[in-house]
Amino acid sequence: MPAKADGRRRLLLDLLRDGPLPVRQLATALGVSAVTVRRDVEALSSTGRLSRAQGRVARTDPGDDEGPVIGMLVPAIDRHHGELIRGAREAVARAGARLVLGVCGDAPGAAQSQLGLLVDAGATGVLLAPRWPAQGVQPADETPVLGPGMPAVLVERRGEPGTALAGLDSVRTDHAHGIGLALRHLAARGRRRIGLLTDPGSPVSATLLAGHRELVGALGLAGPRCASVEELATAAAAGQLDAAVVHPDEDALRLLQAAQALGLDVPRDLALVAYGDDVAALADVPLTAVSLPRASVGEAAATLLLRRLGAGDGASEALDGPYRHLDLLPRLYVRVSCGDHLDGAAARPA
Template sequence: MTATAEQRRARILEVVRERGSIRVVELAERVGSAQVTVRRDVAALAESGLLHRSHGVVSPVRGGSPLTPATGRDRTIGMLVPTGGPYFDEVIDGALAAVTSAGARLLLGVTSYESADDRPQVEQLLDAGLDGILLTPNWRPGDASDDATWIRELPVPALLVERIAPPDSAVAQLDSVGSDHAHGVLLALRHLLALGHESVLLVAREDTWTAHQVRAGYTEGVRLLGMEPRPVIDVQRPGQESRRVAAAVANAVAHDGVRAVLVHNDQEALQLTPMLRAHGLRTPDDLALISYDDVFAALAAPPLTAVAPPRRAVGAAAVELMLRRLAAGPDLPVHHVRLLPELKIRTSCGGRGSDKTG
């Protein structure tokens, strides 16, 4: 009777445990399967962190049983994030939960939104003795990394969190885990289009990486959905321009017939809605509004429909991938993981569309 893949892989792990290390050719003989089949099994087991392979030799995962996924026991993971705030607080919470579950330790560094602050913080974390580090570099929106070579040259594995390196970057071959913000914007636009809004305003900040991704997602989303694009209403001084932004939105409503707006982020959306009332615009009666981030959106009056990036899941997935990297080493293919945001439907999307009410 032919063994199933599960039975065959269990036998491979058993042999590797007994031998300590073994060439794939000999392993295939011991398992009684074709070399090409065993090589595929070994690749799958290595990717899952269950064993290590290098130059045709298979060996147990260092520091753990080859029969169970690699844990983080005795591992120390560093994490560098921009200035603390609700968004990255949840990313940190997810990472901490995953580290604790794996029996590892998390060390945290926090920087300002200045790229020059990243390296000193990383060096301080490295002095504490790290096995790997999760990095959210302070790259300027749109330019990714003018000087990222130092990240590539770190003495421990590095993984990018909520950042995407361009293909020609020095860090393009690093693992990364983040939210797919373009997908999040597309969810919002598709929902508003289904409510009859064929044109949607975007109100967005300019000073963060996420803001840049939201802007790019808007440009691509309106193109894909065949919607009418509108000039972005810029928030140049976050938290200080609600009256100016409200006037710009009201002008678009009055002269262009727009009845829907996507706002990045929650803070701007919460400050904007009462300012719109001064222009006779109430949400949801006169204007459908979606916020991007969903940190505070549910607490608004009325509660705001919002795009919710999977912040905690990003932190947890980053830790899990780092532990797999530490277990498998260079045999694990580079992973660029993008987790999809959700759209949380609440009260604020009842505004009138182009020809029907949502």
């Protein structure tokens, strides 16, 4: 849930420490609507702390720079990373520290450059969620991440076993558990031909593919892996599958529409589980979905880093080893799209 107004406004001011930002980017990072941000901006502007010009919001006061600085490297500020950032910011703010963002995008060398800027901004530890290839981290990917030589926690990332990256603290979602929840739920409802569609550019994709392949075999199921919504809908219309797990949930909504256009009934002819729960509940047939603990991952990563630094709540028991790999479990929210007929669209955790 979004922070209450006072806490949210403190986070808003913290977001603007490094310069002006658009309202929509602030809304994404805070996990609230643009209307809510505009209301907060108006309230803070009335006290002289913020100003707005040309669609961007800026601080008019220097703020309190006391306390440790935590850097956070992300590839983009979108829905997914915005939740990670929000969770991290709340943990950092509670510790009396502040979070400084570095957004690296896709440009070669951008991660290393952004990490340098975080160091220049006074960061004494860093949360790392760089953009890594979906097929796995290569040795060259380690260099920019390890370069600053300061305490670091990987966020929704983990290095290959035995590498220097794998020796860092990390916090991530257990996607193997997530795909297992989805497949076992469908199998328990008699579905035997369960397809999978996943975004090939996502670092989650390899884990979902491996989990699907392993469990389909272990449970005695069949299950084609499809390359597009259209291919999956066509396979369902041809009777080649009777269920599907789709990542991300925006594509699950597209599949629902494509299946209905081909005359299929969901869930009678095709049961659907969305992997991700951003918009799954908004479908005309509310979609059962695997909900990912993004904000909790960001919060846990920041808390672990603060303890490693001996800051905030962990100041009296700073971690000095061993390093930790934490996996947070997603949850399955059951709605209507698998034949689980509930009252209305209300979801319940499985």
